[in-house]
Amino acid sequence: MTIGGRILMFALIIVLGACATEISKVERKTVDVEGAYTVDPQITWSEFPGASTSSNGLVWTVDGLFLQRLDLFGGIEDGQALFEPSGAEEESLPAFHAGMRESEIQELVLDTLTQQGFVDVEAINLRPADIGGRKGFRFDLIMSTASGLQMKGLVAGVIVNDELNLVLYTGTRLHYFAVRQSAVEGIIKSITFKGGAA
Amino acid sequence: MPVLGLALPLSVIAACTTTQPLPDQRPGAEPALHTEEAGLWLQMERIEDTYASSGVRLKDPALEGYVREVVCRLSAEYCTDLRIYILQQPYFNAAMWPNGVMEVWTGLLLRADNEAQLAFVLGHEMGHYIRRHSLQRMMEVRNQGNLLAIVNVALAGAGLGSAGYLTSAYVMANLMAFSRDNEREADAIGVRSSIEAGYDPREGAALWRLVKAEGEALDREQPSIFNATHPGLDERIANIEAGAAEAGAADSELDLGRERYREATRDHRAGWLRAELRKHQFAGSQIVLDHLLAGDPNSGEVHFYQGELYRLTEEDGYDETAIAAYHKAIQLGGAPPAVHRELGLLYWDNEQFEEARQSLEAYLAADPQADDRLMIESYIIQLNEQVST
Numbered sequence: 001m002t003i004g005g006r007i008l009m010f011a012l013i014i015v016l017g018a019c020a021t022e023i024s025k026v027e028r029k030t031v032d033v034e035g036a037y038t039v040d041p042q043i044t045w046s047e048f049p050g051a052s053t054s055s056n057g058l059v060w061t062v063d064g065l066f067l068q069r070l071d072l073f074g075g076i077e078d079g080q081a082l083f084e085p086s087g088a089e090e091e092s093l094p095a096f097h098a099g100m101r102e103s104e105i106q107e108l109v110l111d112t113l114t115q116q117g118f119v120d121v122e123a124i125n126l127r128p129a130d131i132g133g134r135k136g137f138r139f140d141l142i143m144s145t146a147s148g149l150q151m152k153g154l155v156a157g158v159i160v161n162d163e164l165n166l167v168l169y170t171g172t173r174l175h176y177f178a179v180r181q182s183a184v185e186g187i188i189k190s191i192t193f194k195g196g197a198a
Numbered sequence: 199m200p201v202l203g204l205a206l207p208l209s210v211i212a213a214c215t216t217t218q219p220l221p222d223q224r225p226g227a228e229p230a231l232h233t234e235e236a237g238l239w240l241q242m243e244r245i246e247d248t249y250a251s252s253g254v255r256l257k258d259p260a261l262e263g264y265v266r267e268v269v270c271r272l273s274a275e276y277c278t279d280l281r282i283y284i285l286q287q288p289y290f291n292a293a294m295w296p297n298g299v300m301e302v303w304t305g306l307l308l309r310a311d312n313e314a315q316l317a318f319v320l321g322h323e324m325g326h327y328i329r330r331h332s333l334q335r336m337m338e339v340r341n342q343g344n345l346l347a348i349v350n351v352a353l354a355g356a357g358l359g360s361a362g363y364l365t366s367a368y369v370m371a372n373l374m375a376f377s378r379d380n381e382r383e384a385d386a387i388g389v390r391s392s393i394e395a396g397y398d399p400r401e402g403a404a405l406w407r408l409v410k411a412e413g414e415a416l417d418r419e420q421p422s423i424f425n426a427t428h429p430g431l432d433e434r435i436a437n438i439e440a441g442a443a444e445a446g447a448a449d450s451e452l453d454l455g456r457e458r459y460r461e462a463t464r465d466h467r468a469g470w471l472r473a474e475l476r477k478h479q480f481a482g483s484q485i486v487l488d489h490l491l492a493g494d495p496n497s498g499e500v501h502f503y504q505g506e507l508y509r510l511t512e513e514d515g516y517d518e519t520a521i522a523a524y525h526k527a528i529q530l531g532g533a534p535p536a537v538h539r540e541l542g543l544l545y546w547d548n549e550q551f552e553e554a555r556q557s558l559e560a561y562l563a564a565d566p567q568a569d570d571r572l573m574i575e576s577y578i579i580q581l582n583e584q585v586s587t
Contacts, residue, residue, distance in 0.1 A: 092477060092478040093478070094478050097512065101543060102573055103539070103543065103570065103573065106570075111476045114473070114476045115477070115478075119253040119254055119286060120253065120286075123569075124569045125569050125570070125572075126569065126570035126572070126573045127570075127572040127573055128572065128573060128576045137573065144253035145253055146252065146253050146254050147248065147251070147252060147253060148251040148252050148253040149253070
């Protein structure tokens with residue numbers, strides 16, 4: 001191999017290495033989410049750290065990210081978006097602001113998902129909820145992908161010390177949302193904040 | 199070889215590889231099976247098949263039918279060849295595929311003030327179809343690619359391979375110039391077909407002015423003359439106005455179709471406005487709202503979304519502006535029930551607890567089936583506590 005060829009091969013390895021996603025099994029009984037809270041995963045999930053585009057969170061799935069995805073956000077601070085910008089020219093991701101009401105956080109989630117390419121994103125049943133002993137909220141999602149795949153979702157959130165903690169679970173309306181929904185409900189019930197209940 | 203020395207051979211070869219204009223697309227005609235145009239259509243048809251189940255497509259037969267009526271008024275002979283797809287994309291755009299697929303984006307439908315503005319854009323897109331611009335561009339890319347290969351081999355043979363970047367830039371500039379010429383021709387057809395159908399073509403210029411103002415508000419850079427696929431907006435506006443003046447149609451004979459347009463798009467405008475705000479490109483959205491309010495100053499719906507923009511921009515002092523816009527929306531009528539909810543939450547932020555409670559109760563009264571009722575009721579309980587202390 002010529003020197004040029006070796007350099008090319010080395011560059012290729014570096015590039016591919018940067019793209020590689022280190023998928024790992026989540027088998028621990030308790031998982032720390034960005035130092036903000038802990039959860040019991042309930043079942044064995046696959047974690048996608050390299051695929052994660054979330055700024056403060058973990059991304060899990062069992063059956064594949066395109067079929068079902070659980071985002072656990074912890075300690076989102078004032079001025080921070082839920083996801084890192086993708087670099088798309090027209091993208092302008094909305095940010096969380098301390099003092100946002102529940103309906104505004106719902107709007108933040110809807111606007112974020114829409115900018116990520118989901119279509120007809122709607123929230124239903126915004127309601128108060130106890131999350132980890134704190135006053136939080138929940139709502140449900142319906143939407144579709146650009147290619148027309150019907151999706152469902154659920155969101156549970158709570159603001160602690162002016163930081164947003166959020167569980168965002170989405171999956172295909174047929175089968176894949178429902179198949180792990182009870183595990184996600186168990187995860188939400190298991191949320192324990194570092195300072196304990198309020 | 200000096201740089202200027204490249205110009206002569208490049209010009210000579212370029213002249214030999216220039217794509218000759220094609221005859222117009224004939225109404226009802228399809229390309230012969232053995233042609234590269236047939237291959238192009240086949241590729242397009244495969245993509246078109248995915249539109250049947252696409253989540254982006256707005257499947258509203260009434261709205262699609264309306265757009266088709268405008269297309270048929272522009273050209274009865276071509277309208278049956280065209281298949282119209284309305285796509286939920288909150289940006290100003292329309293597109294024409296070589297096989298007769300016409301894409302119309304909802305961002306265009308939100309921005310158009312009347313049927314004449316829509317007609318100009320549809321006429322422009324039809325121009326691309328009639329003149330077979332997609333096929334011409336494909337042939338031009340191939341021809342310019344051939345030119346590039348020939349010149350670069352010759353340069354390499356002469357030991358001047360490093361000058362290849364100049365020929366690449368030259369070819370790219372040629373392709374962009376070709377694309378700009380196609381757009382100019384499509385604009386001219388947009389003007390002509392508008393006039394023939396009885397629409398005022400100057401409305402096309404009005405629409406371009408809006409797009410220009412939006413781009414300026416967003417500090418969107420205009421591409422340089424060397425890599426722009428479209429002519430500059432100032433040139434396009436001037437060309438449209440010149441074309442309209444040349445045709446010399448009297449104002450009284452020209453149709454704007456504003457009421458027909460509003461009626462056809464009425465059920466969707468709120469959703470398109472919400473999609474516009476979800477982009478979070480508020481400087482551009484303000485230009486769009488200014489434009490809509492100028493054409494429809496008594497719309498409670500548009501005033502509501504103006505209030506929403508003020509609220510979302512979250513700058514100091516904007517709360518009062520949003521409250522004023524919400525009040526105006528309520529006074530004019532036509533705003534969604536959510537206007538009371540947003541007003542109530544702003545009052546709450548301003549510690550006007552009694553007004554907040556009244557507004558949230560008004561929201562639940564206006565929308566008894568509100569899907570956030572449980573949350574709003576919990577807000578009212580909190581406000582009751584605030585009011586009683």
